[in-house]
Amino acid sequence: MRLARVCQQAFTVLAFTMACTLLSAPMAGGAAAEDLPISRIAFIDVQGVLRAAEASRTIRDQIEAQRAKYQEEISGQERELRAAEQELTEQRALLSPEAFQQRRQLFEQRVVEVQRGVQSKKRQLDEAYTQAMEQVRIALVEIVADIAKERKATAVLSKSVIVLAEKGIDISEESLKRLNQRLTSVSVKLPPIQ
Numbered sequence: 466m467r468l469a470r471v472c473q474q475a476f477t478v479l480a481f482t483m484a485c486t487l488l489s490a491p492m493a494g495g496a497a498a499e500d501l502p503i504s505r506i507a508f509i510d511v512q513g514v515l516r517a518a519e520a521s522r523t524i525r526d527q528i529e530a531q532r533a534k535y536q537e538e539i540s541g542q543e544r545e546l547r548a549a550e551q552e553l554t555e556q557r558a559l560l561s562p563e564a565f566q567q568r569r570q571l572f573e574q575r576v577v578e579v580q581r582g583v584q585s586k587k588r589q590l591d592e593a594y595t596q597a598m599e600q601v602r603i604a605l606v607e608i609v610a611d612i613a614k615e616r617k618a619t620a621v622l623s624k625s626v627i628v629l630a631e632k633g634i635d636i637s638e639e640s641l642k643r644l645n646q647r648l649t650s651v652s653v654k655l656p657p658i659q
Contacts, residue, residue: 605640
């Protein structure tokens with residue numbers, strides 16, 4: 466999600482910078498416009514390729530499996546909290562106000578601990594996903610650079626900045642094919658919970 470926006474912005478900035486450089490390059494020694502190199506442009510649907518890549522699917526599967534495992538743990542903790550709350554409610558009439566207040570505070574501390582644990586696990590999964598997808602993104606950038614070199618493209622733009630273009634300059638399918646050949650899976654490594 467956040468990585469997708471960062472990738473899109475990076476490709477957009479790169480494309481814009483290259484376009485500006487090509488269009489506004491000073492003409493050395495009074496050279497005429499016809500002395501400028503001919504620009505060859507290609508474009509890629511970065512988000513579509515990242516979404517469709519086999520390695521991305523394996524990352525999503527691993528993250529979902531870990532999320533399901535965490536959800537089981539959290540469900541167990543929620544059941545324990547509900548049982549503790551029910552017990553506290555039942556004991557209210559039997560306990561002195563001070564004793565009840567003390568147990569209530571202990572219960573609330575436990576609720577806060579569980580909530581912090583849930584947030585920590587969510588952050589851990591988000592970070593693991595981002596790190597794993599970074600490997601896919603790096604491989605894609607290398608592949609795009611190879612294709613651009615082969616096709617003698619002077620600029621590769623993100624599809625999101627293209628209004629109208631000939632299908633022949635779309636390198637998305639070729640990029641996806643090569644990405645799936647080069648990187649079939651990525652192992653998700655969970656960072657320590659903080």
